[in-house]
Amino acid sequence: MQTCVELRRKGLAMNCAQASRLMHEYFDGDLAHEDASELKAHLGGCPECRERFNDYERTEGFLHMALAAPVGRTEADRAALTDRILKSVPGRRSRRLARWLRQYPGVTVAAMLGLVLLASFIASWEQDQELVVRGSDLSQIVIEGNKVVVPEGARVDGDLIIENGEAVVVGEIRGNLTVIDGSVNMASTAKVIGEAREINQALDWIWYKLRSTVIDLAS
């Protein structure tokens, strides 16, 4: 049996240290073609290196087997971990909302506009805690406290609108009577040629305001 030392003394092309390096290249998958045939030749004449090569081959096999073996992961495990991960990820909601708002800038504008309109409605509604009497013909109207009286024999030509007060109608109104947040007290002699309306709810009021705004704009 010739040992590596003896082979070297015989001046063979490759020594065992070189062969060892090439073996590693081979197992890395990086061995060049020419080197492969040289290595093969060396292995043919050197039993120690041959044994070493076989050892490396076995080691490679063991490594693959030990590390690539299945780890017993079930579908349930996977789902549970996915769930855990997704729950632990920060800022879900804020991110989504922020992104959505960025995508639709018109939403922000519309919201702002809506707020401004609402604010002005509320402001004017609050102002309307005062008694307001509106009409084209108020010459015969008598106001007593928060009572707006159309006296006996009196005549109002046109619509009469009363807010935050009590309408006491004894005479005649030649138009519509609208009372908002108040009450109507009609005498038996009262006459309203048109609609007599009481508006008490906030919604009705808003609708009424909208209508009157539109009518005003149209006229």
Add this chain to the structure above:
Amino acid sequence: MIPIEARLARKALKGDQQAFAEIVGLYQDKLYHMAFRMLGSRQEAEDVVQEAFLRVYRNLDRYDEGMKFSTWIYRIATNLCIDRLRKRKATYSLDAESTEHEGLDGYAVIPSDDRTPESEMLLSETQRIVRQAINTLPAKYKSVMVLRYLHDLSLQEIGEVLDMPVTTVKTRVHRGREYLRKKLERKL
């Protein structure tokens, strides 16, 4: 044609929860497998996987599309594993023969996961010995071996994951192989 992960990463960055869930789906198993081989415990492996994805999420804005997504996520996960291994070594004695999963009489202690499948419970002696040997490697060597033999990453890719030159990776693989050859020669 952008790779799918880059596309998903862009979406996830904009807050697309579904896209991020898809990323988790793509990499969960591979990362778990690697972490389990590195750390040996199901609980720790899951913790590392969760932490890795969290870091990915938080750093999406810093993901450089010039780097492969897999390289980036493996890097995060591997570094977490190495950190844990190093912390462990600090508290355990450096007795090269024992790992936390071996009983004193040499029989495998069933790992913390009591739902280990039959195949693991009836571990061949060989596998046990090989794993024990791998566990005695220092953290950086171990990570090289795991990335190579579990995920078949090229030496180049391993270098990128561990932020090491290829020559260093090569040396580690060769030394690791040599070390294990000697160790297993005696035991097998």
